[in-house]
Amino acid sequence: MADIKELVGCKELHGKIVSPAEAAKLIKPGMTVGTSGFTPSGYPKVVPQALADRAKAEGPVPITLWTGASVGKELDGALVEAGCVTRRFPYQTNEVIRKAINSGKVAYADLHLSHCAQNIRYGFFGKIDVAIIEALRITEDGGIVPTTSVGNSNAFVEMADKVIVEVNTAQPAELDGIHDIYSPKNPPNREAIPIEKVNARVGTTAIPCPPSKIVAVVASDVKDGQRALDPVDEISSKMASNLLDFLSVEVKAGRLPKQLLPLQSGVGNVANAVLVGLDEWPTDGLTVYTEVLQDAVFGLLDKGKVAFASSTALTPSPDGAAKYYPRMKEFRDRIVLRPQEISNNPEVIRRLGIIAMNTAVEVDIYGHVNSTMAGGTKMLNGIGGSGDFARNAYLTAFLCPSESGGGKISKVVPFCSHIDHTEHDVDIIVTEHGVADLRGLSPRERSIEIIKKCAHPDYREALTDYRTRAESAGGHEPHLLAEAFSFHVRLGTQGTMKQ
Amino acid sequence: MADIKELVGCKELHGKIVSPAEAAKLIKPGMTVGTSGFTPSGYPKVVPQALADRAKAEGPVPITLWTGASVGKELDGALVEAGCVTRRFPYQTNEVIRKAINSGKVAYADLHLSHCAQNIRYGFFGKIDVAIIEALRITEDGGIVPTTSVGNSNAFVEMADKVIVEVNTAQPAELDGIHDIYSPKNPPNREAIPIEKVNARVGTTAIPCPPSKIVAVVASDVKDGQRALDPVDEISSKMASNLLDFLSVEVKAGRLPKQLLPLQSGVGNVANAVLVGLDEWPTDGLTVYTEVLQDAVFGLLDKGKVAFASSTALTPSPDGAAKYYPRMKEFRDRIVLRPQEISNNPEVIRRLGIIAMNTAVEVDIYGHVNSTMAGGTKMLNGIGGSGDFARNAYLTAFLCPSESGGGKISKVVPFCSHIDHTEHDVDIIVTEHGVADLRGLSPRERSIEIIKKCAHPDYREALTDYRTRAESAGGHEPHLLAEAFSFHVRLGTQGTMKQ
Numbered sequence: 001m002a003d004i005k006e007l008v009g010c011k012e013l014h015g016k017i018v019s020p021a022e023a024a025k026l027i028k029p030g031m032t033v034g035t036s037g038f039t040p041s042g043y044p045k046v047v048p049q050a051l052a053d054r055a056k057a058e059g060p061v062p063i064t065l066w067t068g069a070s071v072g073k074e075l076d077g078a079l080v081e082a083g084c085v086t087r088r089f090p091y092q093t094n095e096v097i098r099k100a101i102n103s104g105k106v107a108y109a110d111l112h113l114s115h116c117a118q119n120i121r122y123g124f125f126g127k128i129d130v131a132i133i134e135a136l137r138i139t140e141d142g143g144i145v146p147t148t149s150v151g152n153s154n155a156f157v158e159m160a161d162k163v164i165v166e167v168n169t170a171q172p173a174e175l176d177g178i179h180d181i182y183s184p185k186n187p188p189n190r191e192a193i194p195i196e197k198v199n200a201r202v203g204t205t206a207i208p209c210p211p212s213k214i215v216a217v218v219a220s221d222v223k224d225g226q227r228a229l230d231p232v233d234e235i236s237s238k239m240a241s242n243l244l245d246f247l248s249v250e251v252k253a254g255r256l257p258k259q260l261l262p263l264q265s266g267v268g269n270v271a272n273a274v275l276v277g278l279d280e281w282p283t284d285g286l287t288v289y290t291e292v293l294q295d296a297v298f299g300l301l302d303k304g305k306v307a308f309a310s311s312t313a314l315t316p317s318p319d320g321a322a323k324y325y326p327r328m329k330e331f332r333d334r335i336v337l338r339p340q341e342i343s344n345n346p347e348v349i350r351r352l353g354i355i356a357m358n359t360a361v362e363v364d365i366y367g368h369v370n371s372t373m374a375g376g377t378k379m380l381n382g383i384g385g386s387g388d389f390a391r392n393a394y395l396t397a398f399l400c401p402s403e404s405g406g407g408k409i410s411k412v413v414p415f416c417s418h419i420d421h422t423e424h425d426v427d428i429i430v431t432e433h434g435v436a437d438l439r440g441l442s443p444r445e446r447s448i449e450i451i452k453k454c455a456h457p458d459y460r461e462a463l464t465d466y467r468t469r470a471e472s473a474g475g476h477e478p479h480l481l482a483e484a485f486s487f488h489v490r491l492g493t494q495g496t497m498k499q
Numbered sequence: 500m501a502d503i504k505e506l507v508g509c510k511e512l513h514g515k516i517v518s519p520a521e522a523a524k525l526i527k528p529g530m531t532v533g534t535s536g537f538t539p540s541g542y543p544k545v546v547p548q549a550l551a552d553r554a555k556a557e558g559p560v561p562i563t564l565w566t567g568a569s570v571g572k573e574l575d576g577a578l579v580e581a582g583c584v585t586r587r588f589p590y591q592t593n594e595v596i597r598k599a600i601n602s603g604k605v606a607y608a609d610l611h612l613s614h615c616a617q618n619i620r621y622g623f624f625g626k627i628d629v630a631i632i633e634a635l636r637i638t639e640d641g642g643i644v645p646t647t648s649v650g651n652s653n654a655f656v657e658m659a660d661k662v663i664v665e666v667n668t669a670q671p672a673e674l675d676g677i678h679d680i681y682s683p684k685n686p687p688n689r690e691a692i693p694i695e696k697v698n699a700r701v702g703t704t705a706i707p708c709p710p711s712k713i714v715a716v717v718a719s720d721v722k723d724g725q726r727a728l729d730p731v732d733e734i735s736s737k738m739a740s741n742l743l744d745f746l747s748v749e750v751k752a753g754r755l756p757k758q759l760l761p762l763q764s765g766v767g768n769v770a771n772a773v774l775v776g777l778d779e780w781p782t783d784g785l786t787v788y789t790e791v792l793q794d795a796v797f798g799l800l801d802k803g804k805v806a807f808a809s810s811t812a813l814t815p816s817p818d819g820a821a822k823y824y825p826r827m828k829e830f831r832d833r834i835v836l837r838p839q840e841i842s843n844n845p846e847v848i849r850r851l852g853i854i855a856m857n858t859a860v861e862v863d864i865y866g867h868v869n870s871t872m873a874g875g876t877k878m879l880n881g882i883g884g885s886g887d888f889a890r891n892a893y894l895t896a897f898l899c900p901s902e903s904g905g906g907k908i909s910k911v912v913p914f915c916s917h918i919d920h921t922e923h924d925v926d927i928i929v930t931e932h933g934v935a936d937l938r939g940l941s942p943r944e945r946s947i948e949i950i951k952k953c954a955h956p957d958y959r960e961a962l963t964d965y966r967t968r969a970e971s972a973g974g975h976e977p978h979l980l981a982e983a984f985s986f987h988v989r990l991g992t993q994g995t996m997k998q
Contacts, residue, residue, distance in 0.1 A: 089939075102975050107941035112890075112923050118849075122893065123754045124926075124938045187760055187852020187893055192691035255622045261686055346891060347846035350617075353686020368918065376983075377974030383923055391611075391890060392845060394621065394686055417980060419867065419918040424611050424882055427623075439623045440588075442606035475876030476601050481916060482988045484875075485980040492980075 004167040004219040007137040010211050020050035023164050023216035027051055029061050031129035034120075034156030035075065038068035038313035038340065039267055039292050039384075040093070042149030044132040044166040045074045045222040052078035062086045066120070066128065068151020068312065068340055069113060069291075069384060070094065072225035080106065089125070090116050091382040102378050110372060110379070113291065114344035114388040117155035121186055131160035133207070134168050134220070136176055142214060143206030146179050146337070147171040148224055149313035154183050154207050154339045163213050168220040174328035175314075177205050179337045195348050198262050198287040199308045201336060229272055229295060229317045235401045236273035238432035243357065243397060244277050246428065246435045250395070256355075258282075262289035264349075264389045266358040267315065270399050272296050274357055279305060289352055291343050291385045293335070295320035301331055310336045312343040344388035356393035358386040360400040361418075362411050363429050363454070365447040365467055366477055367438050369398050369421040375488055376417025383420050390425045402431040402456035408496040410459040412450060414466045415484035423477075429454050443477035462487075462499055503666040503718045506636040509710050519549035522663050522715035526550055528560050530628040533619075533655030534574065537567035537812035537839065538766055538791050538883075539592070541648030543631040543665040544573045544721040551577035561585045565619070565627065567650020567811070567839055568612060568790075568883060569593065571724035579605065588624070589615050590881040601877050609871060609881040612790065613843035616654035620685055630659035632706070633667050633719070635675055641713060642705030645678050645836070646670040647723055648812035653682050653706050653838045662712050667719040673827035674813075676704050678836045694847050697761050697786040698807045700835065728771055728794060728816045734900045735772035737931035742856065742896060743776050745927065745934045749894070755854075757781075761788035763848075763888045765857040766814065769898050771795050773856055778804060788851055790842050790884045792834070794819035800830055809835045811842040843887035855892035857885040859899040860917075861910050862928050862953070864946040864966055865976050866937050868897050868920040874987055875916025882919050889924045901930040901955035907995040909958040911949060913965045914983035922976075928953050942976035961986075961998055 005014055024047050027033060037043025052074070055061050060083035065075065069091040076094035079085050088097065090111035100106040111119075119125060133153050136145040146153055147168055157163055182203030184190050194202050232240075250256040263278075263286065265271040275296030278286065288297055288309035295316050300306035302324075314337070316324060324331065342348065349356075361370045361380065371386050373379055390396045398421070400411045411431065423443065429436045434453035438446050447467045455463055466486075470478035487497040504513055523546050526532060536542025551573070554560050559582035564574065568590040575593035578584050587596065589610035599605040610618075618624060632652050635644040645652055646667055656662055681702030683689050693701045731739075749755040762777075762785065764770040774795030777785065787796055787808035794815050799805035801823075813836070815823060823830065841847065848855075860869045860879065870885050872878055889895045897920070899910045910930065922942065928935045933952035937945050946966045954962055965985075969977035986996040 087939075087941075102973060104943055104970070104973075107944060108975060109939055109941055110923065115923075119938070123752070126939075184850075187850065188696075188756070190850045190852065191695055192693065192846075192850065194691065196690055197687075253622070257687070346849060347691075350845060351686065351689045351691065353689065373974075373976060375974075376978050376980055377969075377972070377976055379975035387890075387921075387923060391886075417978075418976065420921055420923070422886075422919055422921070424609065424614075424886060424919070439618070440586075440608055440625075442586075442608055444603055445606060470876075471603070473876070474601060474603075475872075475874075476607060476878035477872060477876055477917065479875050479916075481875055481984040481991075485983060489981045 004169065007167050008217055009140040010138050010142045012211055013138060013214055013217055016214065017217045020046040020218050021054065023047045023218045024050040024054055026162060026164065026215055027061060027063065027130055032064040032066065032126060034066040034128045034131045034152065034160060035071065036068065036133045036146060036149065036151055036153040037071035038149035038151035039315050040070045040072045041224045041313045041315055042134050042147040043067065043071035043075060044134045045072065046220045047132050047164055047166060047218055048079055049074040051084065052082040055082035055084050060084050066152065068149060091384050093381045098379060108379065110382040112383060112387045113340050113385045114346065117152050117339065117341040120155050120159055128156055128160040130162050130164060131156035132164045132166065133157060134166045136171055136173060137167060138165060138217065139206050142209045142211035144209050145176055145206045147175060150179055150181065150337050150339045151312055152340060154181050157207050157209050158183060162215040163209060164216045164218065165214055166218050166220045170221040170223050172325045172328045174332060178332045178335055179205050181207050181339060182342055193342065193345060193347050196351065198289050198310050198352060199336065226316060226318045226321055230269045232273045232276055235432045236270050239270060239399050239430050240274040240277035242435050243274055243399065243430045259285045261353040261355050261394050262287045264290040264354045264356045266386060267292050268359060270359045271357065275300065281305065289354055291340060298324040301334055308334050310338060310343065312338055312340040344385045346388060346392040349389060349392040353394035354389060356389035356396045358390060358398055360398040362413055362416055363398060363400065364413050364416040365450050365463060366443045367423040367426045367429065367446050367450065368416045368419045369426055370416040370418045371420040373418035387421060390421050396425060396427045397430055398426055399430045402433050402454060407458060409491060410456060410487060410497050412455040412459065412463060413487045414463065415479060417485060417488050444471060458498065503668065506666050507716055508639040509637050509641045511710055512637060512713055512716055515713060516716045519545040519717050522546045522717045523549040523553055525661060525663065525714060526560060526562065526629055531563040531565065531625060533565040533627045533630045533651065533659060534570065535567065535632045535645060535648065535650055535652040536570035537648035537650035538814050539569045539571045540723045540812045540814055541633050541646040542566065542570035542574060543633045544571065545719045546631050546663055546665060546717055547578055548573040550583065551581040554581035554583050559583050565651065567648060590883050592880045597878060607878065611882060611886045612839050612884045613845065613887040616651050616838065616840040619654050619658055627655055627659040629661050629663060630655035631663045631665065632656060633665045635670055635672060636666060637664060638705050641708045641710035643708050644675055644705045646674060649678055649836050649838045650811060651839060653680050656706050656708050657682060661714040662708060663715045663717065664713055665717050665719045669720040669722050671824045671827045673831060677831045677834055678704050680706050680838060681841055683840065692841065692844060692846050695850065697788050697809050697851060698835065725815060725817045725820055729768045731772045731775055734931045735769050738769060738898050738929050739773040739776035741934050742773055742898065742929045758784045760852040760854050760893050761786045763789040763853045763855045765885060766791050767858060769858045770856065774799065780804065788853055790839060797823040800833055807833050809837060809842065811837055811839040843884045845887060845891040848888060848891040852893035853888060855888035855895045857889060857897055859897040861912050861915055862897060862899065863912050863915040864949050864962060865942045866922040866925045866928065866945050866949065867915045867918045868925055869915040869917045870919040872917035886920060889920050895924060895926045896929055897925055898929045901932050901953060906957060908990060909955060909986060909996050911954040911958065911962060912986045913962065914978060916984060916987050943970060957997065
């Protein structure tokens, strides 16, 4: 490990520099621990790993684990394997913890990412005993400079009894200054969040923290566990071009400016494909107001297609990190990283007029969206920020391929097996077959539009048969409840949704 | 009709004072008409009735009808009966139109009430041809002073080609000055809404309108079609006391101030019962930030229990109107009526930290809520503002009796037959049996809490049987999709949800 003293500006903390194992001893059974980290960037690595190692040797140290969003294998992997995580908030993407959640071993509550910090401050989840925050450095007055994400770190530091800082020398030092930390007060004293443009800076570059609260400082040089992106495939590319064609029509109709409005895009391959597609957008000077910046945004910033990007995390692939992190100096004046309660805040999202583009697990014929659960029961990742953006955006799009599982699963179903976003929150649905524009349509009209424009041709007949028979039975949003889940039940019993 | 010239301050409009029948002639087949009116107060009466009369005599004049929320029989009754309404936004409570919606005769889109005005300005629903606004008077420069509601009137006036004003001499003249009209700009130019306290005044007392846009002024003396409230019954009273006991515990725990935070309460008997219950709250100086003020709030204002109330409509019962409207001068400095895009705005709701209390049609064992549809298919009223408040509140409560239909319907079901509010948006559920506090619980834990605290004892065994068998099958939110709607199917086939 490097000598990190020169990165700890607050001299009184030099005596608190300890080993990961020493720091991990501060975490006791039954504690609630809040860590930095978002999708999965900027999370602490060496203290959680040390805790997992201790637990493996000496027996589990059960804790409630809070993060910003998904984190790496040291937390959701090693700690879960060591039996240390009994309760987990608010989002995850790791296979080890997912299995534990679905078997009921870990109690997981899937929360809107913008709701976390305020509900912790309100005291709704009890107190935070220890915060573990990854930092580039500590300032002279104890301020913690975050690394590749902000997430809920500001709220954890405010509310925790004790703070452990992991100073990570493997993170790009050029990120110093990129963060903008603003914490809203609790009602009745909360004020308007003074962000009226994507590039507004309204806070501090470090998370304020009284030095007395910092109980341990630990050196780390472990990199973020970045995830590779698949190359853009034909289906994703077709979805992206369908969406961008739609946006072009909106511009021509005067319903969107040429430079669009600030873009939000979910995590993963489909989201990345949409942003890659923007490379061909005829106007420069686009803006991004989102929760994660993937490779495509760096590419668009590099070309000047995107003028400014606001987010709570940098989430490049390993290739993207290798390409762009060494050049961070060139980008950092055009990127700001905010707390997730600000990047995902309804107030700011509605004010700026975001174009929200998120991926659906499945959609139903009336426009409800499942974002989280396979077969209505098995948690995949979580709702993340999709609800924050979908509800408050200027225009809300959900994207998914029309089928999956080699054609055995239709992504358009009669009734979503789980609903995260309701018909009230969805403007358009995009698949590789087309775009269903649901604005102003009644449910009966929506079902015709969605089946025609979005469903896979192999499933259109069965979906039309359902909707026609349901309509005969009447009602504003016609259903035959006895067979509303027939597609899913067939998949369970026959291995395919096809009749 | 009274001579309304003295109520029309803008002299150039005196020549445009015409009969309702003359004004109604300005409405042509195929037009989109936006009217004042909210739940059901302050809607135009004589022009719609004249249009309905003409249609009955000469044949239907099909129009798309936009309002603020529910309106009276002249619009959703007479106009629908005359075959004039082909499409309807965004909320209704009238039996005539409800029947037409459920039979598919009227295409109805059920929208979040805070979304309407901005989406009209964005051009998502085409243009507004004619606005019909009920007014107390017109100012010298054409400004329209609303009556008992604001609703979407400001947006309709801004976006309409032509404006018809109904000057209603039967409305309380003392309401003059009570309104606060503020219209947000469209992105990318929108600014922070400068409301940081319930009583903030940030706009004008009249809706600005160029006199040239006003094409007709009509006299009216028809009263709002107020709805009677049922006396508070035992079940409602028990729900209210369960909720208020819960709030007392939150105050003791330091999670709410003694004077609470601004209260929002839905429409109807249960909501009224909760507010009546606040009469016993130990602290004066409560505040209300909501969309409708029913009788109970006037009572609380009268006693000083409530210091200030903000809303978009006054919705007294006939008894309440008789009692309080003549005394409006005493109240008007402590009431403000805002556009519904402001009364229901996520930005303001989250900032002020509202306590949201709304009624559910049914809830499921995992905390999803149906607010709109009987049996998943038949529209009752609409989502109204429940989503605006539930998603953004400090604390979100949904209330319903544990059963209805003389015990044949359980309001707690395995899977909601329609979902308007998801598990991510619901903090507590209240029935006459108790309060389920869902904050921080996993779905499996929530189901135990909801069945134990909220379900009717007659249904607890069947619900527990479902959840136990579903849990054996596994998953984060265990379900047996083949029988998720078995309660509803049984009600359809056997006339009861009971086994």
